[in-house]
Amino acid sequence: MALLRNQYLHRSRDIAEMNLIECHHHFRMEEPNEMIVPYLEEAGFFTVAKSGSCNVDPSLVTAMVERWRTETHTFHLPIGECTITLEDVALQLGLPINGRPVTGGGALDWDEECQQLLGVIPPKNQMVGQFVKLKWLKDTFAHVPNNAAAEQVQQHCRAYLLRLIGGLVIPDKSCNRVHLMYLPLLKHIQRVRLYSWGSACLANLYRQMCRATAPSYACMGGCTLLLQSWVWYRMPFIAPHCTREISFPLAKR
Numbered sequence: 528m529a530l531l532r533n534q535y536l537h538r539s540r541d542i543a544e545m546n547l548i549e550c551h552h553h554f555r556m557e558e559p560n561e562m563i564v565p566y567l568e569e570a571g572f573f574t575v576a577k578s579g580s581c582n583v584d585p586s587l588v589t590a591m592v593e594r595w596r597t598e599t600h601t602f603h604l605p606i607g608e609c610t611i612t613l614e615d616v617a618l619q620l621g622l623p624i625n626g627r628p629v630t631g632g633g634a635l636d637w638d639e640e641c642q643q644l645l646g647v648i649p650p651k652n653q654m655v656g657q658f659v660k661l662k663w664l665k666d667t668f669a670h671v672p673n674n675a676a677a678e679q680v681q682q683h684c685r686a687y688l689l690r691l692i693g694g695l696v697i698p699d700k701s702c703n704r705v706h707l708m709y710l711p712l713l714k715h716i717q718r719v720r721l722y723s724w725g726s727a728c729l730a731n732l733y734r735q736m737c738r739a740t741a742p743s744y745a746c747m748g749g750c751t752l753l754l755q756s757w758v759w760y761r762m763p764f765i766a767p768h769c770t771r772e773i774s775f776p777l778a779k780r
Contacts, residue, residue, distance in 0.1 A: 530598050538742045539593045548589045548739055549746040551702035555580050556694065559687055560671045566684040570713075571720030572691060574621025578778040581695075583751045587765075591754060592747070597737045611732070611757050616725040619756045621776035622696065624725035629697075631708030644710055646682040658704040664690050685713045696724060697731045700748035728753065752778055 534540065559567055559576055567573040594602045601608040613624040637657060638648045645668075653663040668686035672679070693705020713719055728750050735749030756778040759766035769780055 531596055531603075533597055536742075537596075537740050538744070539740075541742045546589075546742075546745070547585045548592055548744070550583060550585055550588050550700075550751045551694075551698060551748075556690065560683065562671045562675065562680050563684040563687060566681060566716045567687070569720070570684070570688060570716050571623045571724070572688055574776045575696065576687075576691060578620060578695070578752065578776055581752045581755075581778070583755050587755055587758060588747065588751050591758060592736055592739045595736045595740055597740055600733055600737075609761070611729060611753065613725055613729060615757050615760075616729050616753065619753055619760070619776055619778045620696075620725070620728065620750075622725035622728055623720050624723055626721045626723045629709070629712065629722050629724060629727035631706070632711050635711065637707050640707065640710055644682065644685055644714055646679065655704055657707050659689070659707055660704050661690050661694055662703065664705075681716055684716060685710065688713050688719070692724075695752065696728045696750060698748050698750065700735070700746045702748065756780070 538546075556576070559573075564573065567576055591602060594604060596603050599608065601610040616622055617624045641648050641659075647667060649659045649663055653660045664686045668683045671683045675683070689705050689709060692709050693699075694702060697709075712722060732749035732751075732753060735747050736754075738744055739747040759780075760777055771780060773780070
C-alpha cells in the first residue's frame with residue numbers, strides 16, 4: 528500500500544457518489560465488403576473486424592476503473608493484483624503485438640495524403656484539426672464498385688481500417704473521429720501488420736483508464752471492448768451466460 532500515494536486523487540474516494548463513467552458502449556461496424564477482406568487479412572486486421580459490433584457495460588467499466596491504480600498500472604482486487612497484457616490483446620482481439628511502434632509522422636500535407644491514399648480529400652467541415660470524422664468515412668466509402676480497380680479497393684480498405692482504429696482499437700473519448708497520423712502507416716497494405724497495433728491499443732487503454740481515475744472525469748476512451756472481454760474471460764463468474772462455442776478472437780463472443 529505504500530506505493531499507492533495518489534488515493535486523494537482517485538475516484539474510489541467518492542465511490543458513494545455512484546457516478547458512472549460514460550463510454551462508447553454501442554459500437555457498430557458493418558461486415559467488410561468481400562472485395563476488401565483479402566486486404567484486411569493481409570493487414571492483420573480481419574480478426575478484429577469480426578468483433579466490429581459490440582455492447583459495453585458502463586457499470587462494469589466504472590467498477591474496473593475504480594480498482595485501477597495509476598501508480599502500478601494494475602487492478603487492485605481483494606484477491607490481489609492483475610492487469611491486461613499483450614497476450615490478452617492477441618487473444619481477445621487478434622491484433623499484431625510484435626513489430627514496429629505505432630507513432631505519428633511529422634508535418635505532412637494531409638490533403639495530399641488523403642488524395643493519394645483515399646482518393647478523396649475530406650471537406651473542411653468533416654475535419655477537426657488533423658482528425659477526420661468517422662461518419663464521413665462511413666458515408667463516403669459505403670460501397671465498393673463491382674468493377675473497382677485494385678487501387679480503389681485498397682483505398683476503401685484504408686478507410687475501413689481508419690474506422691476500426693478510431694472507433695474500436697485506439698479511440699479517444701469522442702469515438703467519432705480518427706487522427707490522420709495513422710493514414711501513412713496504411714500506405715502499403717502488406718506492411719500494416721508489421722506494426723504492433725496491439726501495443727498501441729493496450730497503451731491507449733492504460734492511458735485512458737489512468738485519466739478516468741480522476742473523480743471529475745466523466746467520459747472515457749480506449750478499447751473498452753478489450754477491457755470488458757478480458758474481465759469476462761479472466762473472471763467468468765461475473766460474465767453473462769453464453770451458449771456459443773468459444774471462437775477466435777475471444778471478444779467476438
